[in-house]
Amino acid sequence: MRERYPMPEYLQETLEGAGLLEVYEARPPYQRNDYIGWIERAKREATRERRVQQMLQELAQGDVYMKMAWNPGRVKGEG
Numbered sequence: 001m002r003e004r005y006p007m008p009e010y011l012q013e014t015l016e017g018a019g020l021l022e023v024y025e026a027r028p029p030y031q032r033n034d035y036i037g038w039i040e041r042a043k044r045e046a047t048r049e050r051r052v053q054q055m056l057q058e059l060a061q062g063d064v065y066m067k068m069a070w071n072p073g074r075v076k077g078e079g
Contacts, residue, residue: 005036014052020059026072031065038066 015021024032035055042048058064062072 002030002033003037005033005040007036008040011036011039011052014056015059018056018060020056023059023062027059027065031070034066 012021015024024035039048039051039055042051054067058066063070
C-alpha cells in the first residue's frame with residue numbers, strides 16, 4: 001500500500017495563490033498523493049521548487065500528469 005502524504009501548508013498556499021486548488025482537488029486521490037510525495041522527497045530546495053512549478057504547469061494544462069498524457073474524462077473503472 002502507498003504511503004499517504006498530508007498536504008503541506010506551503011503547497012496549499014501555492015495552489016490557492018495560483019488559482020489551481022480546485023483543479024488539484026478534482027484530480028484522483030492517487031495523483032494528489034503522488035504529487036505531494038514527489039515534491040516532499042526532494043532533497044534540495046531548488047529541486048522542490050522545480051517540481052512544484054511542474055505540478056502547477058500540469059494542473060493548468062489539464063491533460064498531463066507527471067509528464068504523461070492524462071485523460072481527465074476517463075475515470076478508472078469506467079468504460
